[in-house]
Amino acid sequence: MLLSTVLVALAAASSVMAVPRPFIRDAPVEPRRGCGTHISAARLASAERKFQTQRLPPGAENATATLDVYFHVVSANDTVEGGEVPDSQIAAQLATINKDYNTTGISFRLVNTTRIRSPEWFNKVGPDSPEEAAMKTLFRMGDASALNIYTVGFKEGEGKGLLGYATFPIDYNSKPKNDGVVLLSSTLPGGPLAKYNMGRTLTHESGHWAGLYHTFEGGCTGLGDSVDDTAPEESAAYGCPDKRDTCPGGDVDPIHNFMDYTDDSCMTAFTPGQGTRIRAQLRTYRGVDV
Ligand SMILES: *[C@@H]1O[C@H](CO)[C@@H](O)[C@H](O)[C@H]1NC(C)=O
Ligand SMILES: *[C@@H]1O[C@H](CO)[C@@H](O)[C@H](O)[C@H]1NC(C)=O
Ligand SMILES: *[C@@H]1O[C@H](CO)[C@@H](O)[C@H](O)[C@H]1NC(C)=O
Ligand SMILES: *[C@@H]1O[C@H](CO)[C@@H](O)[C@H](O)[C@H]1NC(C)=O
Numbered sequence: 001m002l003l004s005t006v007l008v009a010l011a012a013a014s015s016v017m018a019v020p021r022p023f024i025r026d027a028p029v030e031p032r033r034g035c036g037t038h039i040s041a042a043r044l045a046s047a048e049r050k051f052q053t054q055r056l057p058p059g060a061e062n063a064t065a066t067l068d069v070y071f072h073v074v075s076a077n078d079t080v081e082g083g084e085v086p087d088s089q090i091a092a093q094l095a096t097i098n099k100d101y102n103t104t105g106i107s108f109r110l111v112n113t114t115r116i117r118s119p120e121w122f123n124k125v126g127p128d129s130p131e132e133a134a135m136k137t138l139f140r141m142g143d144a145s146a147l148n149i150y151t152v153g154f155k156e157g158e159g160k161g162l163l164g165y166a167t168f169p170i171d172y173n174s175k176p177k178n179d180g181v182v183l184l185s186s187t188l189p190g191g192p193l194a195k196y197n198m199g200r201t202l203t204h205e206s207g208h209w210a211g212l213y214h215t216f217e218g219g220c221t222g223l224g225d226s227v228d229d230t231a232p233e234e235s236a237a238y239g240c241p242d243k244r245d246t247c248p249g250g251d252v253d254p255i256h257n258f259m260d261y262t263d264d265s266c267m268t269a270f271t272p273g274q275g276t277r278i279r280a281q282l283r284t285y286r287g288v289d290v
């Protein structure tokens, strides 16, 4: 109460007295999409060489598959800021990914939701953190084809400020318990994170989990994202910069693709080539008959 009174007083004063800028430097900074799923050029090249030799041939024409989803809601307390997510939001999140994956032949069904009260994990889980290892070791469920999703707060440490991160299919065999998607709870549909609250962060992260790279992977040259029908892109795009074109020749940047960094409302599609790659990765590394 006292603080807000002071802020109101400052704001009122600033219009008359031109208060110097340092007084407002603590104004909230809008977060930008940050995905913690990174792979070095060397590891990507080696993973792609392996995939070339291991890739299983397609099965039936137009085959489809439904994958099991295990949702794990980690919270610090009973509030939305503390990570609580109602069942209705989880259902809306499943509906969003099912809509977004429709062209790929893959769909998802929720099998179980586990609610975990742990301020420690809510705040500190991040890529390769000890908290992540403890959480996943205790709670991961299902086989290689099961999508495990953990919602957390990314408040501190390695994961601070992320919207999410995921593991790749090719890494399941060596680290099965580590497999899954970790997601910022406020990105679920109807959540409080403006521009990123339509559920597209899970579409994007589960895209990695299903074997896709970022559309801007590798920049304008080289292997890129190993998908033929996504135009190369020099770097991540934010917002919704229509007609952005960062690489010489060819098409405009694929800013409407789920595997870029644009706003949720800007993302609309996986390409047919991404669908083909998703199915091949799921067949080869997750034992999915598709
Ligand atoms: C697969 O889908 C295509 C396009 O919808 C359709 O033309 C074709 O008949 C389908 N094939 C089978 C075996 O259902
Ligand atoms: C709930 O947890 C969040 C995240 O740690 C914290 O910001 C908030 O103050 C907590 N709220 C209550 C009522 O404890
Ligand atoms: C895609 O949507 C159509 C129409 O709702 C539905 O019949 C079909 O089963 C969906 N495909 C997948 C893979 O979910
Ligand atoms: C669902 O999760 C709860 C809590 O972790 C667990 O006790 C239960 O066995 C799970 N059920 C299934 C079908 O996996």
Ligand SMILES: [Zn+2]
Pocket: 035, 036, 037, 204, 205, 208, 214
């Ligand atoms: Zn990503």
